[in-house]
Amino acid sequence: MEKVEQAKRKKRVKKRNRFIFRSAILVVLFGALVFAIVSNLTAEEETAVDKNEQAPDFQLDRVANNGDAVESSLQLSDLEGKGVMLNFWATYCEPCEREMPYMEELYPKYKEQGVEIVAVSVDATELVIDKFVDHYNLSFPILHDKDSQVLDAYGIVPLPTTYFIDENGVVVDRVLGELSLERLESYLQEIVPKGT
Amino acid sequence: MNIMKCSTCGHQNKEGTTICEKCGKPLDNDQQGTLLNMRYDGSAIRSKTKNRSIVDKIWNFFSSVKIGVTLITIALVASALGTIYPQEMYIPQNVDPALHYRDQYGILGQIYYQLGFHNLYNSWWYMVLIALIGISIFIVSIDRGVPLYKALKNQAIKRHPNFLKRQKLFGEYTDYNTDDKTQFINNLKKHRYKISEEDGHILAEKGRFSRWGPYVNHLGLIIFLVGTLFRFIPFMYVDDFVWVREGETAVIPSTNQQYYIKNEEFIFETYGNDDEDAIFEEALQNTSGPVPKHFETNAVIYEDVSRDVIGSDPELKEVKSGEIIVNEPLKINGLALYQDSYQLNEFQTMSFKLHEVDDEEEEAIVEFTVDLTDPESEYVFDNGYRIELNRYYPEYELNNGEPRSVSNYPRNPGFVFFVYGPDIEEREASFLAIGQNIPSGDNQYKLSLTDFGVRDVSGLKIRKDLTLPIIGLGAFIFMVGVIQGMYWQHRRIWIHQAADSMYIACHTNKNWYGLTREFEKMIDGTSFTMVRDQEKKNDS
Amino acid sequence: MDLISLSGGLLYTAFVIYLIAVIFFAATIRDKQHEKKFTLMNKLAIGTTILGFIAQVGYFFTRWMASGHAPVSNMFEFVTFFGMMLVLAFIILYFIYRIELLGLFALPVALLIIGYASMYPREISPLVPSLKSHWLYIHVTTVALGEAILAVSFVAGMIYLIRQINQSQTTAKTTWLEVIMYSICATLGFVIMTTIFSSMDYNATFSYVVDEEEMTLDYQLPALFGPENGELTTEDKMDAVFAAPGWLHGAEAPRKLNTLVWSLAAGLLLYLIARAILRQRIAAAIQPLLKKANPELLDEVCYRAVAIGFPVFTLGGLIFAAIWAQEAWNRYWGWDPKEVWALITWFFYAIFLHLRLSRGWHGEKSAWLAVIGFAIIMFNLIVVNLVLAGLHSYA
Structure with missing residues (x-):
């Protein structure tokens, strides 16, 4: 009788081991499958700076005839404590051109509330930016990313792309494409520093 | 009961076993005349x-x-x-x-x-x-x-006679002597069979490793597939692209602004300009347009050693220079730059002269060159003339009657010039583009294009693929497994020594023809006759 | 320039020698008295084949010297090379199994393939930069060898089917076998029609309008199907009977359709003539000649060719291809139609091997699979190049 018991127990252990072994392998294999599919679906934009990430710091020269330019260059980290709207644009980009007057219109009001508007142009030549700034009489800081370094660092694909960064330098929102006046204003309200 | 007990030796086999693990007796109630399925032994x-x-x-x-x-x-x-x-x-x-x-x-x-x-x-x-x-x-x-x-691994040497009888190649011998058997075994050894013996029963085996071929190649495939999964891990895989103009230095994307590339020169050749291309004449006539023969970028790779904040002027240190040719990428630090595409003859400079509209000789009053990569807004001359570049459209297009640029690149430049001079009342404006020269009104002076400079643009792919070694390893193991399984075969010959007769049976996992021919050589110098192909008997 | 004509001459010589070898192989079938002996006729047959092969190797290297690159870079060169590899694969398997019948069928297939190749433009063409790599030779030659060995499996499978299938009544099997026979006739029909009209220098030009742009299309065969709204501009030539249907896209589609219809029609004519002469199905007429063939051995050759060819094909068609693609286009796999069809071929032979080794698909089933496999290879060689153009459409 004891022998039968022993054999039975042995069999049970064996069965349990087999169950564990098979389950483990299936979990690993299906885990890999799920990983593959999820990664494939999210593979599109892996390099771009996205919502809730720290906005990478950068420093760029301001174009010559822009607003009350005292300093010839601007560093993002100097604006800490302020909300920052960071707009990537170019003169040849029509939607960018359309939203520029809205930014100019809202700029004085939000500057008072501690929000800075910074527009980074990816144009190749400074001349075209100068003419553009003159034409629209833009007063907020216009920076020239002539070597596309910042463009590369932020992983910008479509123009315009606009980042709304809070006073701690964290991206609150990222907007791909054109903004209407209303939407622009609602985004700006979100990044007004809490203290003021 | 999920245990199958062998009726001859009493060994307890697992359920589903068709041949007793210990003595090799078929466990299917001896359906005589049918051959055994030896697929998984x-x-x-x-x-x-x-x-x-x-x-x-x-x-x-x-x-x-x-x-x-x-x-x-x-x-x-x-x-x-x-x-x-x-x-x-x-x-x-x-x-x-x-x-x-x-x-x-x-x-x-x-x-x-x-x-x-x-x-x-x-x-x-x-x-x-x-x-x-x-x-x-x-x-x-x-x-x-x-x-x-x-x-x-645990196969028995001595097999049940029924096991041998139900093999495809089988022979029963009664009329033989021990010399025949010794000679036969020697022949087996000569053909590199591994001989094991037990009480006069013999198992001769070779090429067992070929049985692992399928499992090895499957392993290779698994490694390969796992390798492709690694591609989704960001630092393992980079796939990017950059256009670099001749003379220009651009940041290499996907390197966190660490590396820069300068395009020193882009070289482009087509067929038909060389004597050695004469043999292709007929083929070239049959194709429309020139056939590219060779293109390459002479490039210098720099590293930004300053690592200051992004956007500040990089401090470039040359790390490598060389040609990037199709099929011959330039590699730096695991990153490979491939020659991918090109745009030929993009405008770089344009030279103009100012002359009087009525002057048939078009004698130049002033001449100047606009650098399209960094145009100045004003060109001032000693003789009192001043030309202002009021608008510049790198790639000009008319949009609802308004000129505007559609890109950054001077592929079709357009200009609005204001000319000021001692004998001009206010200013004279004119619009210039390729094939267009439109004065704003009754202009006294005219600007004409005299010359232009061009440069090529090289399109480079930036690739990093750390999964390649894994993928390569997988492919290699797969090949090893396939060759091992396909080009070798597992052959076994059993000799069962009964009291008054001897049984010989042969098995191979494939290529029976080869085994038959080998067996013919094995019985050379013995009195054994050829084994019978029992499958053939069933056929006829 | 001399090298080129020498090279052309050698290819022509090889073609003729292969033809003679076929006759010798036919003779070995007739005298089958001494079954296992290696008679003079056998030696003559395989000797001639080897001689032909050497002549073709001569063609290959002289052309290489003339052009400065291995002649595997356009349709004519590649298909010719494929024919040469088929002969080589046959020679290898002949020395393993000593089956003359294989030669009697494999060589005509090789001849047909070389004949088909020579219908393409034969001038030496320059290499575009991406093809300038040693991997061109390595990849293409290995693929051709692998596919050729797999093609031998088709030949063995076809002999097996003709030998084994019951011809006493019409069944789906006999019909499919006749489809194979007809496909061979159609290929022959294509070669014959093209040769006839090219020797007459036939050329008819059509002009037609696409997207407000005037286009012209040259026909080397009389136009049964002309371009939609096309107008014949050459005098004294036959005008198109039908317009090619509008859903056929691509600039040369009407001409390709025309060529296809001509080949199918000529093939049908050939097939019907053969049927009229033989007064029975072609396969049924061949069957008695194969009585002495050993079906088991044929089955083994059919399988063995796949066993040998599959690794070679994998190496050349997938692995070497991937290495080169990595070098040239910086991705080892790009889902180009040709690549996909190589993968399909690979999948197919993997299925073949699994069914045979694990599920015991022997004999007839396996022979049918070998035929389908060859059809896939031919599809990849012809249809993918001509219709589903991609990176590989260099011809």
């Missing part, structure tokens, strides 16, 4: 045993060769569907795929697009299909490889 395939839990059921589903073959067949058909029309990556970049498929291929194209077949190989279901094949390969290999390994 009669051992119980794990999944063929009873299954109760859901895990067992899933396991058994994937361990079936039938399921594996079905999955491969589905993948085959799906892959073929994807070639009916070009995939999305092969249609022009600047068109809307939805419209493209409809316009090019009609209603069928539209259906093709809507079913997502335009991007079939990246679709989630195609990936699932391939992954399921991978899972099937993995489970099948464990399920069959392990029992087969055990069966062959």
